[in-house]
Amino acid sequence: MDFLLTTLARLVIACLQALPLGVVARLGRAFGAVAGALDRRHREVARRNLARCFPEKSAAEVRALARENFRRIGENFACAVKTAAFSSEEVRTVLEFSGAEKLSPGQDGARPNVVVAIGHFGNFELYARTNLFVTGYQMATTYRGLRQPGVNALMQSLRARSGALYFERRRDAAALKDALTRPGLMLGLLADQHAGDRGARLPFFGRDCSTSLAAPVLALRYGCRLHTCLCHRTAPGRWRLEFGDEISTHAHGQPRTPEEIAADINRVFEAAIRRDPANWFWVHNRWKEGKWRRGAGEDRGKKIEDSEIA
Numbered sequence: 001m002d003f004l005l006t007t008l009a010r011l012v013i014a015c016l017q018a019l020p021l022g023v024v025a026r027l028g029r030a031f032g033a034v035a036g037a038l039d040r041r042h043r044e045v046a047r048r049n050l051a052r053c054f055p056e057k058s059a060a061e062v063r064a065l066a067r068e069n070f071r072r073i074g075e076n077f078a079c080a081v082k083t084a085a086f087s088s089e090e091v092r093t094v095l096e097f098s099g100a101e102k103l104s105p106g107q108d109g110a111r112p113n114v115v116v117a118i119g120h121f122g123n124f125e126l127y128a129r130t131n132l133f134v135t136g137y138q139m140a141t142t143y144r145g146l147r148q149p150g151v152n153a154l155m156q157s158l159r160a161r162s163g164a165l166y167f168e169r170r171r172d173a174a175a176l177k178d179a180l181t182r183p184g185l186m187l188g189l190l191a192d193q194h195a196g197d198r199g200a201r202l203p204f205f206g207r208d209c210s211t212s213l214a215a216p217v218l219a220l221r222y223g224c225r226l227h228t229c230l231c232h233r234t235a236p237g238r239w240r241l242e243f244g245d246e247i248s249t250h251a252h253g254q255p256r257t258p259e260e261i262a263a264d265i266n267r268v269f270e271a272a273i274r275r276d277p278a279n280w281f282w283v284h285n286r287w288k289e290g291k292w293r294r295g296a297g298e299d300r301g302k303k304i305e306d307s308e309i310a
Helices: 002-018 021-038 040-053 059-083 088-094 124-132 149-160 173-179 214-222 258-275 298-309
Strands: 095-098 114-118 138-143 165-168 185-190 200-204 207-211 225-235 238-243
Touching (some): 002 149, 021 059, 040 059, 059 088, 059 124, 059 225, 088 095, 088 124, 095 124, 114 214, 124 138, 124 185, 124 225, 138 173, 149 165, 165 173, 207 258, 214 225, 214 258, 225 258
Parallel strands (some): 095 238, 114 225, 138 165
Antiparallel strands (some): 200 207, 225 238
């Protein structure tokens, strides 16, 4: 089965990378529309999430947003395959960047390590190309390996072209922690998914959800600056990365709690979603029912760090 899936994936990737980006974007939107029509379960998840987060919208508006969301998801995944093969010069023709001035050097002129809370906005694989616009940083992120070894290796071969470091969450925790002890690392961590029973219970669009504390815990533990970065679709096959203001990890000379910091990240994400609702990954159920801890505290920080990286 792995061989068949890997062969099919190679064929799809070769076809997409042979086509112009504009054609790939249109094909992706078409595939997304078909998926939305056939995949009833995820279609209902998207509609339910949208209706609860935007109660002011009519049922027809919610359905239209859900349809557009499926088209965007298809477009973004297809375009991510295409842009993975782009050279630095080609990436610059389709990707804008704003907020580079918010990354000031340290007192000694060196680049301090930065943890960046990212989410499933737009073509989120482009986060790995941030160093085209911000010099002096080694990009890095984590990923969860796929069950099919061949497909997983193929996906990682695509991602490796960006020059970013990729750490597998279940195997590479020690290597990631070692990398965080060296200067000049910019670590992007997805922070917009349900974090299971290890997450903190925090509000998002007025409803509690399990929220990852990995980004704030790592920023606190390793003395990193903390920012957000969001990928906005500006046109078919065109995007802009927006680097956010620094999120304070300390107040009055004392560390803030990971929950307080994560709540700030949630507010940034919420504002970005309100700005362009179809740009986010609504097919994921962020608001699953369950028991989540209400507080972590510094005494439990090490446990959170280990569990959420690995």
